[in-house]
Amino acid sequence: MQLSVIILNYNVRYFLEQCVLSVQSALENIDGEIIVVDNNSPDDSCSMMKTRFPNVKLIQNNENSGFPKGNNIGVAQAQGEYICILNPDTVVAEDTFSKVLAFAKKQSDLGIVGVKLIDGTGNFLPESKRGIPTPFVAFTKITGLYRMFPKSKIFGKYYAEHLDENQTGKIEILVGAFMLMKRDLYLEIGGFDEKCFMYSDDIDLSYTVLKAGKSNYYYHETTVIHYKGESTVKDGTYMKRFQEAMQFFYQKHFKVSVLFSAFMKVGIVFFSLVKLFQGQPKIKTPPKSFVLYSSSEQLANKLVLILQKKVVFHDLKTEKMVLSSLLKEGAGTEIILDNEFVSFKESIAVLASLKNKGFTFKIVPKYSDFLIGSNTNSERGEIIEIER
Structure with a gap:
């Protein structure tokens, strides 16, 4: 089998239905499979899958075991030479997988391939391509320096500004909404680290792949919608887990001073509060x-x-x-x-x-x-x- 698409779902039944429909269309001429892993959703995601997509492999977890473990469970049952980790709040084009697979097969040092992501308004999502969030790069993000000097080689590393959104090339970090790689490589490096519940897992996986001597790629010639915000309600639990995720990544990969650790804790709290504020409902203006x-x-x-x-x-x-x-x-x-x-x-x-x-x-x-x-x-x- 050529490709296994792993979709980890939690409580986004309607977005999941649309996502699976788009994946089915994109796999029409590919020897592939879809594996939906449900993390104990309280909605009717599972009943919808059984009724609407009876031929899709559905794994029902008895608890919300987090993003890393949920995806690892799915990959353990995958049969494809390649796997694609895909968020349920995404929509792929009919030719997305054929294009990405053709590109992946040409790379001798293949790590992970990501694609151009846009949100539900059509705007490019800058997290489609990122740099390693070293302490300094994280500092430019938290302080907003990356916004003041977006094209700077020094301050523009967080969103890999050396590469235009319409330019394919090597980058360091990809987002977990869409990650395509060889299954053997995923298993070789141990998959997602289950010590992290969510949020820095994609950064950690991307960085681990780099340390294994492989290259990650941003591929711009297919576009995928990522609605964002669907699998996560930005409440107090979100803020706590975001802080824990960032601390997990730094403790695992970087040795930093006590002073910088203190600064990062303050920065993470500030950044988390910004995220929390961004996630608050806004007054919606109905269409005219x-x-x-x-x-x-x-x-x-x-x-x-x-x-x-x-x-x-x-x-x-x-x-x-x-x-x-x-x-x-x-x-x-x-x-x-x-x-x-x-x-x-x-x-x-x-x-x-x-x-x-x-x-x-x-x-x-x-x-x-x-x-x-x-x-x-x-x-x-x-x-x-x-x-x-």
Whole structure:
């Protein structure tokens, strides 16, 4: 088998459904498998998987054992030559895996491959590529120096600014939302360190791969949506675990002075509080208008009743999707993409093309009864249930 995709889920049933749909489409011409590991979700994630995807391997844990252990459990049952660690709040394009695998096979020193990630508004996520957070690099992050001098070789290392977002190349640290590597290498280095519950696990794995003499790569020629904020509610528990994760990484890999350790503790608390503040709910402004790209007039009529507003319907059976025409709609318009007629790759392209133009976006996953999307990467997204 060529590829095993490991999806660790906790309590994000709707995002998981969309994610698995996109992965199934991306594996259509690949000898691969999907393994969903559920960390004892209180929602109906598992019942949904059994009903919607009976042929997908589902592992149900009796406890929330954390990100590292959950993924290790999944990889232990994987059969693929390559594995891909994938967050449930992601959407891959139909050609994502074929492109990344082709790239991976060409590398003689392959460690981990990551891809270009965007959020639910189409904006690039800088954590797609990062540098090793040495004490100094962490200092530039905590103090905000990386923002003041983003192109500086000295201060721009945290987000690997030496490499443009549209440029493929070697980097040091990748994010756990999408990590593709050889299964043998994963097992050789021991997988994710289970001493860390979550948050610095991807940094630790990336760094361990580098220490094993391999190279990590950022690959920009495919784009994946990462909604973020879905698997984690940024509450007091989040802040505590984030602090513990950063302390775990430094204690494991770096020898630092007592003075610097004290500074880092203060910095971590400050950084955690910022994250906590970012995760607080904000007042949401409802869309002024809606535009639906579909070929289902029935769906258009249902959305009018549900949304209680006019829905401009573009029938893809008779017209093409012309994004430039949407600019006339103006800010405050929500674009709804029916995945039965608009591919995941096309949907991702729409988000990326219309970012920062005042639009919000929702996808209706194929054969599903809900709209899904996120208007910010710092809080949970929005689900609107419909009857198909």
